[in-house]
Amino acid sequence: MSAAVPIPVIQLLQVLTVALGAPGITGVIAKVEARLQGRRGPRVLQPYYDLAKLCRKEALAPERASWFFLAAPLIAVAAYLTIPLLIPVLTTYGLPLGYMGDILGGGFLLSLASFVVATAALETGSPYAQLGSSRAKTFSAITEPVVLFVVFTVALLTGTDLPYALAATVRSSAGQVVRPGHVLASAALFMVILHETGRIPVETHTGTNEFGMIEEARSFEHSGPYFALLKWGSELKQLILFTILADVFVVPWGLASTQRLGAVLLAIVALLAKAVAIGVVVAVIDNLFAKLRLFKITEYAAAAFLLAVLGVFTLYVGGA
Amino acid sequence: MSPPGVYEGTANVIAALMLLLEFGMLRQALIRDQVRLYAVQSALISVLAIVIAADRDLPDLYALAGLSAALKVVAVPLVLRRLLGVPASEDAPGVAGSYTLNPASAVLTCIGLAAFGFFCFGSFRISGAAAPATALAIAGAMVFVAFGLMIVRRDVASQAVGFFSLENAISLAALVVAAGLPLILETAFLFDLLVAVVVFGMLIRAHHARAESLSTADLTRLRG
Numbered sequence: 001m002s003a004a005v006p007i008p009v010i011q012l013l014q015v016l017t018v019a020l021g022a023p024g025i026t027g028v029i030a031k032v033e034a035r036l037q038g039r040r041g042p043r044v045l046q047p048y049y050d051l052a053k054l055c056r057k058e059a060l061a062p063e064r065a066s067w068f069f070l071a072a073p074l075i076a077v078a079a080y081l082t083i084p085l086l087i088p089v090l091t092t093y094g095l096p097l098g099y100m101g102d103i104l105g106g107g108f109l110l111s112l113a114s115f116v117v118a119t120a121a122l123e124t125g126s127p128y129a130q131l132g133s134s135r136a137k138t139f140s141a142i143t144e145p146v147v148l149f150v151v152f153t154v155a156l157l158t159g160t161d162l163p164y165a166l167a168a169t170v171r172s173s174a175g176q177v178v179r180p181g182h183v184l185a186s187a188a189l190f191m192v193i194l195h196e197t198g199r200i201p202v203e204t205h206t207g208t209n210e211f212g213m214i215e216e217a218r219s220f221e222h223s224g225p226y227f228a229l230l231k232w233g234s235e236l237k238q239l240i241l242f243t244i245l246a247d248v249f250v251v252p253w254g255l256a257s258t259q260r261l262g263a264v265l266l267a268i269v270a271l272l273a274k275a276v277a278i279g280v281v282v283a284v285i286d287n288l289f290a291k292l293r294l295f296k297i298t299e300y301a302a303a304a305f306l307l308a309v310l311g312v313f314t315l316y317v318g319g320a
Numbered sequence: 321m322s323p324p325g326v327y328e329g330t331a332n333v334i335a336a337l338m339l340l341l342e343f344g345m346l347r348q349a350l351i352r353d354q355v356r357l358y359a360v361q362s363a364l365i366s367v368l369a370i371v372i373a374a375d376r377d378l379p380d381l382y383a384l385a386g387l388s389a390a391l392k393v394v395a396v397p398l399v400l401r402r403l404l405g406v407p408a409s410e411d412a413p414g415v416a417g418s419y420t421l422n423p424a425s426a427v428l429t430c431i432g433l434a435a436f437g438f439f440c441f442g443s444f445r446i447s448g449a450a451a452p453a454t455a456l457a458i459a460g461a462m463v464f465v466a467f468g469l470m471i472v473r474r475d476v477a478s479q480a481v482g483f484f485s486l487e488n489a490i491s492l493a494a495l496v497v498a499a500g501l502p503l504i505l506e507t508a509f510l511f512d513l514l515v516a517v518v519v520f521g522m523l524i525r526a527h528h529a530r531a532e533s534l535s536t537a538d539l540t541r542l543r544g
Contacts, residue, residue, distance in 0.1 A: 178329035180336040180454065299347075302424040306343055309431055310336060317442030317457045 004259040011097055014089040015081055017268050018243065021275070022235040023047035025242070029279040036287045047235065051228045059224030065123045072120030073222065073229035076113040080236040083109050087163045087240070088247045090267040092171070092257045094164045102161040103151050106244070113233065114140065117218050124221035132217025135294075139214065142301045143192050149308035150192075153185035156315040163244065167252035184311035186249040191304035193241045195297075199286040202294050239275055246274040327375045328452040334368045335455035335492060339434070342465045342485055346430055347423055351404055351477045351534075355397045358481050361488055362392030368492070372499050380503045381495075388491070391510055396484060396517055403521045404477055404534070420472055430468040437464035446497060455496040462489035475534045476527050480520040487513050 005013075027044040034041025043049075061069050085097045086106050101109075118133035151161060157179075158165040170176050177183075194200040198215050219230040247255060254270030256263035292300070341361040348354045366389040373381030419426060441460025446453060466489055470482035491509065494501065528534060 175326050175329050178326060178333055180329070180332040183333055184336060298424040299427070302427040303343075303347075306427055306431055307340070310339065310434070313435065313438050313461075314332065314336060314454050314458070317438060317454055 003261050005261050005264050007095060007259065010091060010256075010259065010264060011085065011095045013264065013268070014084045014091075014095070017089060017271060018084040018236060018239050019081060021272050022239040023051060023232065025239050025272070025275045025279055026235045028276050029283050032280050033283045033287065036283060047231075051232055054228035054231070055225045057224040059226050062124045062126070062221055064125060065120075065221075068116075069120045069123045069221075070226060072116040073226045073233065075116045076233045077229050077236070079109045079113040079116075080233050080240060083240050084243070087244055088167050088252065088255060089243055089271060090256055090264055092164075092168065092252075092255045094162075098164060099162070103154060103163055104161060106163070107147060107151075110237065110240075111140070113237070117230065117233070121218040121221070126221050128217045129220045132214060132220070135214045136218060139195070139297055139301075142298060143195055143304065146188055146192050146301065146304045146308045149305070149312055150185045150189050153181055153308070153311045153315060156312065157182060163248045167248050167255075170249070170252050179315075181311045181315035182249075184307045184314065186245070188304045188308035188311065189245060189249060191300070191307065193245055194282065194285065195300065195304075196241060197238045197282070199282055200289060200291075200300065202292055202297060242275045242278045243271065246278060247271070327371070328454075330371055331368060331452045331496065332454045332458070334364055334371070335452075335458040335496070338364050338488065338492060339458050339462050339465065342462050342469070342489075343427060343430065345478075345481055345485060346426060346465065346469045346472065351481075352401070354478060354481045355400050355404075358400075358485055358488075359393050359397045361485060362396070363389065365488055365491055365495070366393065369495060372495060376499060378499055380506075381499065383503060384506050387507060388510060391513065392484075392488070396513070399517055399521065400477075400480065400484075403524055420474055426468075426472045429472070430465045433464040433468045434461035437461040441493075452496055456493055459489050459493035459496065462486075462492065474536045476520075476524045476536060477534050479536070480524060483516060483520065484513065487516070 024044065024047070027042070027047045030046070031041045031044050059070075083106050085095070086101045086109075088094075088098075114136065118137055121129035121133040124130075154166050155161050157176075158169050170182065191200075202214070215234060219227060222230055246252070251274060254267060254274070256267040338361050341357050341364070344357045345354050345361075348357060366385040369381045369385035369388065373379065373385065421429060437460040438457045442453065442457040444456070446456055463486060466482050466486040469485070470479045473479065473482070487509075494506070494509070524534070527536070531539070
């Protein structure tokens, strides 16, 4: 019916889908959020226009900042664009570069990106940027154990820590979907994602209110194309986390199992649809709950940790 | 590791949800919400009874599910709310702030307790024809977390709710280990719960009348 797509092209398409789809997903979420609050909201394509506008602007750097300040956004985006090679974005079968790294490899890349952005923020000497990076690092240390336990769950379920293997295990039978270990780990990961994308519990992801700023504060001193890269980077991170949740943990269906063009195109549509669905859920949750005070983050992280730990327990004791 | 069947998976997920609700009760500041979580937890155990009844063809369990739903989802929460006079007691001193530890540490401590219970019960290796071993271990963890709840929170309301959810944990263990227990025995357990409700009701009333607070923190103070 349709022609086969060469493997390297599929590999490239994985990166392109994430790279080009990410601002759109952010746009859809912003629109849904505005509707929930009774506003008309920006256009869905607004994030693309924002990026285009920023790319045309002049770039300025603080006087004392070193070359690292300008290199950081590039390194961060490069790290984010490497992750789609490691996770199942479009296919059920592993692509050649998919085995360069496991879940931990992906996690290292995410932390690397976050680390360089935080370091660049420290370079500026601006108090807000420094506050943002110090908060981001502190809180990522708190959510780290949760992510580790989620990885342990994956390891106990599949015997490996390859994202492709977990997705295949989940697809294998209905019994796998209702395993408490799997359900609890997915829920814990979802809570971490809510935190990492700046939704719950304290951050207003669009706001400039310094009480709730974590990630947003770090890019205060960047401007022009560099700022565009940072914005694009955080949109990429959001779509990557959504992809991991959907294609590895919750709904790994709709991926292409062959190299046929139709199947690959369908997989692209399915991925974006799943990301939009998660985005809508996230926006609803974001609007249902009041923001908490900053030090309440530990309670939120403790709840996520509880889910992840119980997931490991249930797998360890009953193999359930 | 081969996956368990759908029935076992469902039973285990329900048990895990009950354990999570137990943690929810630990975290919840308002009595009203604690009682509501207790009702949800009781509803879950009725659902589990129905699942087991359907899977193992035990018609007795349908009757038990109905009875326990009527008693634990409707009657006990109603009595508790009446006893605590919920509208009046929302600003009762010492209930919202009755933690001896801060909430995050309380949750972490109870995770430790749950781990202890989990591995103790898990090491029994009780695996009947269709008894999900994980659900039993979770019931063990729930017993310990319920104890933790009663220790960490210093107000009579939390202690009553903790005690009643302890009964839920034991019912869960009984359901997964010995689902075929005669109906009369199960019903007798339920009536034990009624007695406990009456006793706790008297205690709460008496404590409130003497101390003019639901908190047990000032009981350690000497009074002349």
